[in-house]
Amino acid sequence: xxxxxxxxxxxxxxxxxxxxxxxxxxxxxxxxxxxxxxxxxxxxxxxxxxxxxxxxxxxxxxxxxxxxxxxxxxxxxxxxxxxxxxxxxxxxxxxxxxxxxxxxxxxxxxxxxxxxxxxxxxxxxxxxxxxxxxxxxxxxxxxxxxxxxxxxxxxxxxxxxxxxxxxxxxxxxxxxxxxxxxxxxxxxxxxxxxxxxxxxxxxxxxxxxxxxxxxxxxxxxxxxxxxxxxxxxxxxxxxxxxxxxxxxxxxxxxxxxxxxxxxxxxxxxxxxxxxxxxxxxxxxxxxxxxxxxxxxxxxxxxxxxxxxxxxxxxxxxxxxxxxxxxxxxxxxxxxxxxxxxxxxxxxxxxxxxxxxxxxxxxxxxxx
Amino acid sequence: xxxxxxxxxxxxxxxxxxxxxxxxxxxxxxxxxxxxxxxxxxxxxxxxxxxxxxxxxxxxxxxxxxxxxxxxxxxxxxxxxxxxxxxxxxxxxxxxxxxxxxxxxxxxxxxxxxxxxxxxxxxxxxxxxxxxxxxxxxxxxxxxxxxxxxxxxxxxxxxxxxxxxxxxxxxxxxxxxxxxxxxxxxxxxxxxxxxxxxxxxxxxxxxxxxxxxxxxxxxxxxxxxxxxxxxxxxxxxxxxxxxxxxxxxxxxxxxxxxxxxxxxxxxxxxxxxxxxxxxxxxxxxxxxxxxxxxxxxxxxxxxxxxxxxxxxxxxxxxxxxxxxxxxxxxxxxxxxxxxxxxxxxxxxxxxxxxxxxxxxxxxxxxx
Numbered sequence: 001x002x003x004x005x006x007x008x009x010x011x012x013x014x015x016x017x018x019x020x021x022x023x024x025x026x027x028x029x030x031x032x033x034x035x036x037x038x039x040x041x042x043x044x045x046x047x048x049x050x051x052x053x054x055x056x057x058x059x060x061x062x063x064x065x066x067x068x069x070x071x072x073x074x075x076x077x078x079x080x081x082x083x084x085x086x087x088x089x090x091x092x093x094x095x096x097x098x099x100x101x102x103x104x105x106x107x108x109x110x111x112x113x114x115x116x117x118x119x120x121x122x123x124x125x126x127x128x129x130x131x132x133x134x135x136x137x138x139x140x141x142x143x144x145x146x147x148x149x150x151x152x153x154x155x156x157x158x159x160x161x162x163x164x165x166x167x168x169x170x171x172x173x174x175x176x177x178x179x180x181x182x183x184x185x186x187x188x189x190x191x192x193x194x195x196x197x198x199x200x201x202x203x204x205x206x207x208x209x210x211x212x213x214x215x216x217x218x219x220x221x222x223x224x225x226x227x228x229x230x231x232x233x234x235x236x237x238x239x240x241x242x243x244x245x246x247x248x249x250x251x252x253x254x255x256x257x258x259x260x261x262x263x264x265x266x267x268x269x270x271x272x273x274x275x276x277x278x279x280x281x282x283x284x285x286x287x288x289x290x291x292x293x294x295x296x297x298x299x300x301x302x303x304x305x306x307x308x309x310x311x312x313x314x315x316x317x318x319x320x321x322x323x324x325x326x327x328x329x330x331x332x333x334x335x336x337x338x339x340x341x342x343x344x345x346x347x348x349x350x351x352x353x354x355x356x357x358x359x360x361x362x363x364x365x366x367x
Numbered sequence: 368x369x370x371x372x373x374x375x376x377x378x379x380x381x382x383x384x385x386x387x388x389x390x391x392x393x394x395x396x397x398x399x400x401x402x403x404x405x406x407x408x409x410x411x412x413x414x415x416x417x418x419x420x421x422x423x424x425x426x427x428x429x430x431x432x433x434x435x436x437x438x439x440x441x442x443x444x445x446x447x448x449x450x451x452x453x454x455x456x457x458x459x460x461x462x463x464x465x466x467x468x469x470x471x472x473x474x475x476x477x478x479x480x481x482x483x484x485x486x487x488x489x490x491x492x493x494x495x496x497x498x499x500x501x502x503x504x505x506x507x508x509x510x511x512x513x514x515x516x517x518x519x520x521x522x523x524x525x526x527x528x529x530x531x532x533x534x535x536x537x538x539x540x541x542x543x544x545x546x547x548x549x550x551x552x553x554x555x556x557x558x559x560x561x562x563x564x565x566x567x568x569x570x571x572x573x574x575x576x577x578x579x580x581x582x583x584x585x586x587x588x589x590x591x592x593x594x595x596x597x598x599x600x601x602x603x604x605x606x607x608x609x610x611x612x613x614x615x616x617x618x619x620x621x622x623x624x625x626x627x628x629x630x631x632x633x634x635x636x637x638x639x640x641x642x643x644x645x646x647x648x649x650x651x652x653x654x655x656x657x658x659x660x661x662x663x664x665x666x667x668x669x670x671x672x673x674x675x676x677x678x679x680x681x682x683x684x685x686x687x688x689x690x691x692x693x694x695x696x697x698x699x700x701x702x703x704x705x706x707x708x709x710x711x712x713x714x715x716x717x718x719x720x721x722x723x724x725x726x727x728x729x730x731x732x733x734x
Binding site for chain 2: 001002003004006008009010011012013014016019020022023026027028031032033034035037038039040041042043073074075076077078081109112113114199201206207208209224225227228229242243244245246247248249252326328329334
């Protein structure tokens with residue numbers, strides 16, 4: 001068995017220790033004679049797994065008790081519909097900060113569903129290479145919430161601040177954040193948010209699970225005519241088990257939470273490791289005349305590092321040689337080309353060191 | 368490691384051979400140095416896995432080429448919303464045959480969303496112990512489709528015929544079937560249906576995946592104001608990858624399809640085995656004065672066999688002793704009590720033999 005270094009943007013690398021644990025109990029969970037996949041979601045065994053996962057996540061992120069934690073299906077993209085359906089039940093508009101592809105999708109889905117939308121700020125004019133300054137936010141008078149994407153996975157652009165969602169009339173509105181690609185990369189103050197959501201397949205677990213944190217006061221105002229599986233209140237009351245949840249993904253995510261707590265030592269330790277990994281790679285890029293990254297320094301993503309070669313005719317060769325060297329999935333997103341190294345939690349520092357060494361060697365031979 | 372006999376109604380038993388295969392490549396898929404869970408859904412490796420799964424499913428069910436196969440999230444319950452949203456775009460009503468809990472949920476969800484609904488037949492009067500005769504169907508003049516649940520997992524009631532969906536005016540309407548708990552239990556004629564859907568967690572794979580077969584002519588009439596992840600046309604065009612699909616559940620389902628083809632020998636062989644398993648268990652129940660099942664013989668489910676003891680005060684003891692004997696998850700659904708043995712494809716005939724022997728022994732000792 002070989003484990004290569006995997007820089008995939010998602011579904012992304014999982015900690016080897018988590019996969020080894022999953023393998024050891026795949027056919028027989030703790031002597032019960034069956035797999036976690038084969039258990040009723042309402043069995044004592046699975047309910048204990050589910051509750052433990054939630055408790056560990058609450059512990060890691062210090063989630064206040066007036067927030068619900070939902071374990072859902074459909075990906076972050078399903079939240080693009082669910083959020084306006086839940087939060088615009090009393091009217092008003094959805095406000096958005098636009099910093100790239102995923103924020104645009106969230107905006108377009110709310111528009112598609114017929115909701116009033118307002119762009120409070122956008123980095124489109126600079127090609128999404130720098131996050132709009134906080135002073136440039138213009139939140140509409142009818143804003144019911146402000147949505148942003150804390151890390152744009154494709155562009156490699158990350159917020160260096162938490163926006164203050166204050167309308168011209170001085171009223172706060174709930175802040176809603178798509179944290180799919182940087183949740184759990186370090187500590188956050190959950191109490192600054194109304195809703196935080198994230199597809200699992202970067203820093204949480206396998207694809208097919210979506211985590212949503214919702215502040216209690218935002219439950220219960222959805223119209224009774226939306227799909228029942230979209231209603232945060234119903235989902236919260238049922239402990240995310242209105243119907244059968246994705247049990248195995250939930251279990252694996254719980255193993256990742258345990259890994260973060262016990263093996264890594266919590267989110268401050270994870271944050272320090274992520275800072276180090278990203279700084280090393282950006283330093284290598286900046287120190288070269290062959291590689292470059294276009295993002296403003298204060299907004300460079302710690303999770304997704306896009307870069308281009310000085311000569312794009314070498315892209316295919318770079319990718320082939322990297323793959324042969326056990327450095328997998330460095331191809332940039334099909335919409336932008338070039339390279340992208342995703343440095344999620346489960347990507348070890350040695351992987352970054354190996355990538356930097358390969359890049360230097362490639363530059364020397366081919367640059 | 369121990370593998371007990373698992374009679375869970377869902378998430379249900381998976382073939383041990385499938386889990387062993389998954390275990391062997393959990394950390395390293397075919398020498399690529401990463402898990403299937405860690406692959407981009409757009410990678411060559413995963414696309415090959417996904418296409419192979421679809422091809423094998425098409426082969427097993429002889430799915431005609433004018434049907435799309437979708438691999439979705441949300442469970443069968445999400446289809447309770449998606450179906451009317453997709454099929455009632457041109458108006459008309461949803462017609463339902465009601466034979467138990469799941470059919471009722473499908474009806475209630477369509478009502479909740481504000482769609483016109485009509486009950487074409489119901490077995491409520493007989494306590495859902497016999498499927499309504501085909502001659503009793505009254506399909507409304509404005510019917511856009513007829514929905515039924517081919518096997519009611521909780522009640523243990525299975526259709527012994529495929530309803531003809533013909534309106535009084537003589538026009539056919541598409542037949543829509545929730546096959547969650549009996550799909551792949553034997554051959555079916557897909558061409559009789561407009562839509563077939565099934566949550567994976569009984570006969571397909573782990574929870575978190577839903578398979579939908581849709582006839583081509585039913586695509587493309589959804590209003591453009593429904594969530595984009597609900598639109599069959601968009602999902603079909605994107606090969607079920609509008610966003611990241613539940614890749615690992617898709618892969619495991621593919622392994623189940625290969626097991627059905629190669630180890631079992633196809634759906635006719637599976638059908639014969641399922642008939643044998645169910646006949647044995649019903650014969651044991653009928654041959655006893657201690658156990659009973661209320662369902663009309665021609666509608667007894669081959670998949671879910673509910674039964675009660677003559678003295679319900681013995682229920683807890685029966686369940687405890689069964690569990691100790693390695694016969695797991697025989698408790699009836701919380702809404703009906705008693706016992707339920709689910710005999711899905713992955714439950715081997717030896718499991719049924721062991722259950723019957725245990726039941727006879729228990730009756731002799733305690734009956």
